[in-house]
Amino acid sequence: MSASTTNAPPVPRSSAPITLTSGQLPRWIEPAVLAGSAIVVAAVLFVLTQSFNAGVWLFFTAIVYLVGIGLGSTVVENRRKATDRVVRGLVISAFILALIPLVSTLVTVIVQGAAVLNWNFIWTVGGTSFNPDTLEVTYTPGAFQAVVGTLIITGIATLISVPIGILTAIYLVEYAQPNNPLRRAITFLVDVMTGIPSIVAGLFAFSLFSLIVGPKAFSGFSASIALCVLMIPIVVRSTEEMLRLVPNELREASFALGVPRSTTILKIVLRTAASGIVTGVVLAIARIVGETAPIFIAASFTDALNLNPFQDPMQTLAVMAYTNYSFPTTDIAASQAQAWGAALLLVILVVIFNLIARIVATVFAPKTR
Numbered sequence: 001m002s003a004s005t006t007n008a009p010p011v012p013r014s015s016a017p018i019t020l021t022s023g024q025l026p027r028w029i030e031p032a033v034l035a036g037s038a039i040v041v042a043a044v045l046f047v048l049t050q051s052f053n054a055g056v057w058l059f060f061t062a063i064v065y066l067v068g069i070g071l072g073s074t075v076v077e078n079r080r081k082a083t084d085r086v087v088r089g090l091v092i093s094a095f096i097l098a099l100i101p102l103v104s105t106l107v108t109v110i111v112q113g114a115a116v117l118n119w120n121f122i123w124t125v126g127g128t129s130f131n132p133d134t135l136e137v138t139y140t141p142g143a144f145q146a147v148v149g150t151l152i153i154t155g156i157a158t159l160i161s162v163p164i165g166i167l168t169a170i171y172l173v174e175y176a177q178p179n180n181p182l183r184r185a186i187t188f189l190v191d192v193m194t195g196i197p198s199i200v201a202g203l204f205a206f207s208l209f210s211l212i213v214g215p216k217a218f219s220g221f222s223a224s225i226a227l228c229v230l231m232i233p234i235v236v237r238s239t240e241e242m243l244r245l246v247p248n249e250l251r252e253a254s255f256a257l258g259v260p261r262s263t264t265i266l267k268i269v270l271r272t273a274a275s276g277i278v279t280g281v282v283l284a285i286a287r288i289v290g291e292t293a294p295i296f297i298a299a300s301f302t303d304a305l306n307l308n309p310f311q312d313p314m315q316t317l318a319v320m321a322y323t324n325y326s327f328p329t330t331d332i333a334a335s336q337a338q339a340w341g342a343a344l345l346l347v348i349l350v351v352i353f354n355l356i357a358r359i360v361a362t363v364f365a366p367k368t369r
Helices: 027-047 055-077 079-114 119-123 144-175 179-196 198-212 219-243 248-256 261-272 274-288 293-298 317-326 332-363
Strands: 127-131 136-140
Touching: 027 055, 055 079, 055 219, 079 332, 119 248, 119 293, 144 179, 144 261, 144 274, 144 317, 144 332, 179 219, 198 219, 198 293, 219 293, 248 261, 261 274, 274 332, 293 317, 317 332
Parallel strands: none
Antiparallel strands: 127 136
């Protein structure tokens, strides 16, 4: 060993302790910075414009908050945590931005529709009546004909679409091979049907029944066929995904015991996937119950109560809301109020369907059973 190596002076060590952690901002800093940003932006906007614009205020508040929390976290903590806080703020801001139109629409429908929605409105057949003696036109608010029409049209569409959709999904998952040409063709058609506009389905149904019945082919059954075009691909896709989630070990165990494929599908596969299948069906019903364009084209609209789905026009809640708002009677305020009442009733119906889907998913879940 050389003398220069042995006589080298020792390297001095720093007296400062080595820390493996960085500073940490308190938990209350984010709401505090947000509140401070909102107050500062509101004060500046009021001084500059002498007015208050909620959209501009929210936009600049978000920008000031992101800049402030990013700089503060960079100084006190580190760059990595600052990036995390800024990105999290951007995600929350995007979520709130997407939520604003939904909440605004829902609040508007509730406020406008609550003024007219009551039991009398639900159980009364609304419309206008003309008295030839007094030449007086009387307007009666009511949505019973639209409620009945909605249930009849949606019910027929469900009775047709659900068996077709479930059986198609069973064929695609349980029987067809991956390279089967028929399977590829069905999958392609389902994808195409999923993306077609709803008005095209209405034109298809009206054209089909015009060729069969004649030019005046308006009926509830025609509207149901239009809704079937929209509902079948949703049922097929949801059922197909649920069947694929069933473990293959259950099928193999059943086959090992000598159980036929049909019995295995009926007793094992479908029962295991029942929760997801029923949820998908109910959500598909909630999807089509609010359709307006296909029903307006295929079933037209009327103020009369029609219980025969195979003859004459039929009213639904969605079409009632559209026609009363777009084509009001002489009493414009009453027509618009009826439109808002029908819209609120439709929203309540969709919420009920979603709640049913949640309950059914819980009841039919394998662990719950």
